[in-house]
Amino acid sequence: KTRIIIDCDTGIDDALAILYALRAPNVIVEGITTVFGNIDVEQAADNTLRLLALAQPGYEIPVALGASQALVRESTGFATHVHGENGIGDVQLPAATQRPVSENASEFIIRTAKENPDEIVLVTLGRLTNLSLALEMEPTLKDTLKKVVVMGGTIFRPGNSTPVAEANIWGDPEAADHVFTSGLPITMVGLDVTLKTRITAEHLELLNRYGREENKAIIAFMEQSLRHYFNFYRETNYLQNSAPLHDPLALMVALQPDLVTYRQMKVRVEHKGEHTAGMVVADLRPQPKVGHFIEVAVDVDADRALGIFLSVFM
Numbered sequence: 001k002t003r004i005i006i007d008c009d010t011g012i013d014d015a016l017a018i019l020y021a022l023r024a025p026n027v028i029v030e031g032i033t034t035v036f037g038n039i040d041v042e043q044a045a046d047n048t049l050r051l052l053a054l055a056q057p058g059y060e061i062p063v064a065l066g067a068s069q070a071l072v073r074e075s076t077g078f079a080t081h082v083h084g085e086n087g088i089g090d091v092q093l094p095a096a097t098q099r100p101v102s103e104n105a106s107e108f109i110i111r112t113a114k115e116n117p118d119e120i121v122l123v124t125l126g127r128l129t130n131l132s133l134a135l136e137m138e139p140t141l142k143d144t145l146k147k148v149v150v151m152g153g154t155i156f157r158p159g160n161s162t163p164v165a166e167a168n169i170w171g172d173p174e175a176a177d178h179v180f181t182s183g184l185p186i187t188m189v190g191l192d193v194t195l196k197t198r199i200t201a202e203h204l205e206l207l208n209r210y211g212r213e214e215n216k217a218i219i220a221f222m223e224q225s226l227r228h229y230f231n232f233y234r235e236t237n238y239l240q241n242s243a244p245l246h247d248p249l250a251l252m253v254a255l256q257p258d259l260v261t262y263r264q265m266k267v268r269v270e271h272k273g274e275h276t277a278g279m280v281v282a283d284l285r286p287q288p289k290v291g292h293f294i295e296v297a298v299d300v301d302a303d304r305a306l307g308i309f310l311s312v313f314m
């Protein structure tokens with residue numbers, strides 16, 4: 001089993017990734033840390049705690065709050081137009097049954113990695129602020145974490161926040177550049193692959209028909225929150241009753257790396273440009289010189305990924 005920490009800004013697709021992790025057989029979730037992004041950091045934690053109560057009443061997983069703003073730049077605003085006022089498509093979930101831990105996100109990540117050297121995979125589904133702060137506090141973190149799987153960035157496709165920047169990188173480009181050049185082993189799961197991995201209304205029908213009894217409440221939540229997500233993707237991307245599984249795909253890749261194919265690239269994250277802040281700049285020249293090598297997911301077996309995603313609820 002892969003031991004993971006999920007660092008997220010619990011919006012709709014983060015929620016689906018968390019629910020997947022709570023049902024997948026091949027993973028141990030050591031903790032969930034939250035960061036501002038889709039919504040503020042407190043709301044992200046509250047959403048997370050409510051999802052835990054929904055999916056596994058009585059069984060606690062530590063939840064730690066992290067950064068409420070980017071390292072240096074002004075807030076770019078929350079993504080309520082994408083994820084709803086409460087971040088989870090305005091679905092009202094039952095109240096939380098546990099409280100956040102007293103450690104903050106960076107402390108939690110540092111301690112857990114130190115106690116379990118080379119064991120923990122950190123899966124980041126939001127801005128990289130918590131990880132950047134943790135590396136600042138404890139530089140040896142880059143040796144104690146096994147690896148980091150990042151949902152974020154894009155190389156060959158346009159951005160979704162700006163023409164060239166994906167939201168998780170755009171929201172804190174300084175943090176992203178720090179993390180990408182830190183020497184940590186990084187796998188980037190960006191829009192190149194997540195936009196191809198879409199859940200559809202037909203998939204939801206399958207879940208409704210074949211979902212296990214104990215997952216009915218989860219499936220009802222997925223349906224309601226995805227309705228909101230489908231609308232957003234219809235209005236902005238002309239998708240009909242479907243939406244990309246950005247965060248779930250990154251989480252699945254952390255557990256099953258062969259779902260995607262990779263290319264090693266030297267990259268930097270642009271954080272000075274007026275029109276290019278948040279762009280992942282890859283040096284694709286035959287003799288790359290700029291940046292640090294990371295592993296970038298460039299293609300995905302989307303049907304297989306969807307099949308595996310659905311199967312854990314059925």
Ligand code: BDR
Binds near residue numbers: 013082126151166
């Ligand atoms: C990423 O941005 C957020 O809105 C989603 O939760 C996902 O992590 C996609 O660009």
Ligand code: CA
Binds near residue numbers: 009013014125126
């Ligand atoms: Ca997210």
